[in-house]
Amino acid sequence: MSVQERGLRRRTTPLPLLPSEPRVVSRREFLGQLGAAGAFVAVGGGLLPRVLAAQDLDDIASGSLQLAADHQWVMIFDLRRCDGCRDCIKGCQEQHHLSPDDEWIKVYELKDVQGKFNMPVLCMQCEAAPCVRVCPSRATYHRRDGVVVVDQNVCIGCRMCMAACPYDVRVFNWQEQSVPEQYHHETPEFQVPQKRGTVSKCTLCVHLLEQRLFPACLQSCTMEAIFVGDLVEDVMSNGRETYILSQYLRENDAFRFRSELGTRPRVYYVAGHGQDLEF
């Protein structure tokens, strides 16, 4: 088994699909416990190969991580339809049991030559994610399907990822959150409640995507402005309309936010000022 394969296997942590399923101790956590049990074991046997080997988490930018999965998720925002109602924020907060102050998706009111427009900003799931690169504890990492998640059981709370993120989408959990026991769920993909002293962010609701359900923000968007797509199948949908992803992006002059920073974001925007709403 090559190092690369080992790295990939580590990312294919089985994801419990239903919130009621018992927690699966993943290889990540197992490694963590191992480290706690005896650091010298890690120093002797574990660390040297880790340094010398091609690191899976050295991220996609270095080319050492090949993303390979059945799906490669992207999101598309049609700004021609967004009316800035913030329903997506509410839907997201309900789904993840967030406190009202924590917004994993933010809606900014921006201006350009044609006037004001609403700009929803969430985690861009960057392929060359600055947050993944800087995380000293490997708490934040790429899943094989390109989604960047945070393992709050190993996050040390240094907030370096917040400094590195050019989109300001990461949220730190300053306070303890209380959520009724029956909603608790513990995976990097779907963490409820958010753990104090760690960083949270949008996970593209990958726990829902894997059940072939749409992300919470998309479901709650009454304007049907949010789409989720798959680069492998080249299809995108907002639940009602379904388009060919590449074709839609091309024909509607889609752009990516601050892609000049080299982050290779996986969220696309179709420029607009809510004109679809005026008939």
Next chain:
Amino acid sequence: MARTWNSDMTAVLPLMPGLEEAALAPMGRFSRGHRASVWLLLVLTAGGIAAFIYQFSTGIGVTGMNDRVFWGIYTVDLVTFIGFSYGGALVSAILRLTNASWRGPISRLAEGTALATLAVGALFPLASDGHPERVWRLITALQINSPILWDMVAIITYLIATLVFFALPVVADMGRLQSADSIVGWRRRWFRAGAFGWSGTAEQHRVLHRSLTTIAIIIIPLAVMVHTVLSYAFSLTSRPGWHSTIFGPYFVMAAIYSGVALVVVVIVVFRRVHHLERWIPERAIINLGYLMAALGVLYGYLLFTEVTTEGYVGAEATEKLLYALLLDRWSVLFWAFVFGGLVVPLLIVAFRRTRTVAGMTVAASLVVVAFFIKRFLMFIPPLTEPLIGEEVGGYAPSWVEIVVTVGAVAAIPLLLIGMFKVVPVLAVVEIEEISSAREESA
């Protein structure tokens, strides 16, 4: 085995009169006033530790930080204290390599300051983390692309270098002073163990001299590199105001400048408290003042280039930041730094009338305080400026952060006092070497 015994040993000669008493002065009993101030420092430090424990148990939410300004006073403290420490050791190394004859009495204090500030500063990542108990993951996860890991590596590297640089001359001094009259009881056992059999033979002098020179050569580029790496936690992000190639040299310069200033303050205080005027002449302090002034000019130059290159082009994000710094929200602090940290200290050094020990003390104290402000201006305003949209973030340190910071500030003199209870405050062997060399050349 080739054992050589040179009869021409400094060890058998009597110590220079008064040197022994001076070098061991901090080990004696303190006066009532000094004891009171030590108690005050102890209380403040204990308060800082208690506040940190409170923060650890209740969560980092008790600080004033928020999602926008996610790094606060703790980061300022971290960089400021570690900056101080770089200055201390660098001064000692530069003076040794240039063979400055006035370095003898101040090198121990400079290196001690470096150690104490480094020890305190290195604790601040723990205060700043949401889960300090998980820092072992830095080693087990070993994400070698992370600036945080490299910060840790840099601090450890520098700690090793400073410890060696500090410890080797101490070994010689312990050997030299182990039979002093005031060294009794546990101190005598400690000095004897720490002396490593130092008896002051010419060979021992030669070995020590060679090793110290080697470390002095290593430690200068090391300090530069290591402080540059500390700046990477900021400059390796894409934030306006942080993402800048000048940040490495900027950090290094700030560190040396403020470090020399702190060394001046520490030397003046110890000189005054323990009556070391005879051994630490005014000339040594004034010379340090000159060094500080030169570094201050260099720092001003870097500040000028930073503001000019960012401001002339006027990219939208940096333009807003610079406006807030120079003319708007942060302008009072910024100009307070420019005048208090650069202009006034330089003027004090420039005029003959103010070029006294008192003047140098004022100038150095101004610089030390100004660099707390400067670090604040380096880290907080770029965070309050919005990356997207118009909403400006805010930050005010909470009482917990202030108490922890005050505790850390108090811990540094406390550590120095404790340090010079167990090691001589003056580098006795070095002073003797220098004076005998001077006699020979005379």
Next chain:
Amino acid sequence: MIRRRGLLASFVATVVFVLVVALAAQAQPPSPTLSISLEPSSRAELADLLTARLTAPEGGPISEARIVFWIRSELFGERYAFVGESPTDSSGVARLPFVPHQDTYEVRATFDGDEVWGSVETIRQIEFSPSRVIRYEPTDPTQLGSLRFVMPRIMGIVVGLIWAALLALAFFTLRSIKRLGSIPDGGGADR
């Protein structure tokens, strides 16, 4: 009596039925047929064309008809993704360039009907030649990817050497001091 009334009723019912059927037949325009095929492009840089031929029941081409193309996706339950629409030409053929990302697609073509012709839809599995299929490229590594990989490791080795050098220096210095100081006739400094 009853029989005659029954006869009359069945007669009326028959007439009504015939009339309704006749009317219905008149309201329902005749259904054309729609067939899907793939027209491989002659040039490598041009996309293959999805084609749909719309023909009248008697076999003649229907021109100027709007044909919509869809492909089936099971991304979130069964859906048809909109590919595009194209009018039929004089020979009744609508063409739409399509870049495949998979080997086979279930292509659906629909014609909504107009005042002359009724609506029709057809579904067909279309297989693309593997050379035409554009597969998802997982990454395009940055130019400096290999340097990004090598640099931290080199730095790590350098730092390790520095640590070793410093500690070795301290160790050997102390050892030499100890060795050179141990004098046969007792420590000089103790006197």
